Amino acid sequence: MKYRDLNIQTQREAPNNARTEGFSFLVRAGYLTRENIQTRLGEHTINHLRDLSNDPSFLFHFSLPVISNDTETFFPVPTGSIEVVYCPSCKYTERLELARFAKTTLPQEEPLPPEKVLTPDCNTIEALANFLGIPKTKTAKALMFTHLADDKFVFVVVRGDLQLSEAKLKQHIGDVRPATAAEIESSGATAGYASPIGLKDVLIIVDDLIPHSQNLVAGANEIGYHQKNTNYGRDYSAEIVADLVQAQAGDTCSNCGNSLSVISVIDLTTRKEFHFENILLALAETHHNDKGLTLPHPAAPFDVYLMHISGKEMDTRAKAEEIYSALQNAGISVLFDDRDERAGVKFNDADLIGCPIRITVGEKSLKEGMVELKPRKEKDNRLISFTSLTGLTGPMEFWDLIKDI
Numbered sequence: 001m002k003y004r005d006l007n008i009q010t011q012r013e014a015p016n017n018a019r020t021e022g023f024s025f026l027v028r029a030g031y032l033t034r035e036n037i038q039t040r041l042g043e044h045t046i047n048h049l050r051d052l053s054n055d056p057s058f059l060f061h062f063s064l065p066v067i068s069n070d071t072e073t074f075f076p077v078p079t080g081s082i083e084v085v086y087c088p089s090c091k092y093t094e095r096l097e098l099a100r101f102a103k104t105t106l107p108q109e110e111p112l113p114p115e116k117v118l119t120p121d122c123n124t125i126e127a128l129a130n131f132l133g134i135p136k137t138k139t140a141k142a143l144m145f146t147h148l149a150d151d152k153f154v155f156v157v158v159r160g161d162l163q164l165s166e167a168k169l170k171q172h173i174g175d176v177r178p179a180t181a182a183e184i185e186s187s188g189a190t191a192g193y194a195s196p197i198g199l200k201d202v203l204i205i206v207d208d209l210i211p212h213s214q215n216l217v218a219g220a221n222e223i224g225y226h227q228k229n230t231n232y233g234r235d236y237s238a239e240i241v242a243d244l245v246q247a248q249a250g251d252t253c254s255n256c257g258n259s260l261s262v263i264s265v266i267d268l269t270t271r272k273e274f275h276f277e278n279i280l281l282a283l284a285e286t287h288h289n290d291k292g293l294t295l296p297h298p299a300a301p302f303d304v305y306l307m308h309i310s311g312k313e314m315d316t317r318a319k320a321e322e323i324y325s326a327l328q329n330a331g332i333s334v335l336f337d338d339r340d341e342r343a344g345v346k347f348n349d350a351d352l353i354g355c356p357i358r359i360t361v362g363e364k365s366l367k368e369g370m371v372e373l374k375p376r377k378e379k380d381n382r383l384i385s386f387t388s389l390t391g392l393t394g395p396m397e398f399w400d401l402i403k404d405i
């Protein structure tokens with residue numbers, strides 16, 4: 001394709017809103033607008049990646065530092081909207097809301113007799129633990145929902161120091177919504193002071209740490225009161241006991257015992273579906289230097305950035321056109337910068353756009369039957385004969401030629 005046909009607009013300066021270098025170069029090289037909308041070059045590149053994905057393993061040839069599990073492939077980037085739990089040691093990778101971790105149980109205790117205590121203004125775990133001078137691990141946190149399928153009241157209990165993962169809850173019982181004040185009241189529970197003890201006709205589901213946690217402080221279902229020494233099994237039981245809580249950075253990996261990290265990522269594949277916009281960003285984040293993108297073959301939208309430098313005696317543009325046709329006939333994709341711009345402007349654009357090979361047709365070399373060829377990741381130009389390019393018969397021949405010079 002020709003540069004002008006794609007209407008490529010490069011920019012000297014990084015956009016103000018760029019939070020990563022990869023995004024910044026995609027905007028500067030004209031793949032994306034500042035508003036993160038694909039330009040024609042961007043669309044062309046996405047279509048190219050889509051074609052490559054006919055080979056389902058195509059992503060693994062791009063040297064991207066991905067992390068993955070059986071269903072998803074992720075790329076770590078600070079601006080990523082997804083959080084995953086990752087074990088640097090055994091590579092366990094899972095979305096934060098679904099990640100497993102090894103839970104720490106407290107020392108086992110003999111169940112003590114229940115005791116109702118006055119706890120004014122203690123309608124949060126924080127306030128309750130402070131008021132009683134106990135760690136949050138000794139409290140039971142109550143969360144109440146309504147089951148969407150059958151309107152059943154759902155009472156969830158997790159240890160007070162942990163956060164419920166609604167995603168995990170939904171895996172066990174399907175969709176829920178927070179219970180309304182009226183629903184809580186008619187269940188017999190008291191908001192802020194709730195416990196499942198004594199409730200009838202509700203679905204009780206507890207985190208699997210609860211049966212191993214004795215003498216927890218729970219609500220007394222009465223405003224201003226809690227009950228000390230509640231014990232699962234003696235005071236109440238649940239229809240479902242399951243892992244319901246969310247992992248945090250620093251939790252222990254349940255596979256290998258090492259410390260888990262929480263990192264921001266974008267998703268590149270979900271099952272067999274590819275997310276091409278994210279793949280383009282991952283390529284840009286991984287493959288760039290201070291001058292622009294350094295996209296690898298075959299991820300780059302074009303194999304070759306072809307340009308001519310206007311001559312005084314020779315028609316360099318016509319010679320470049322000859323190479324353009326010959327390479328395309330040989331199955332090499334070419335972006336032909338056919339503008340009458342200064343050489344420096346074109347060199348800068350070539351570096352920004354990041355095709356693997358730049359070919360420059362200039363008068364000086366051409367007089368000796370040569371053109372300049374520069375791999376994007378190398379510092380120096382090489383010379384290659386004009387006829388070796390125009391005589392190519394296939395793409396492998398081209399890449400072999402580059403290896404040899």
Ligand SMILES: [Zn+2]
Nearest residue numbers: 087090253256
């Ligand atoms: Zn691990």
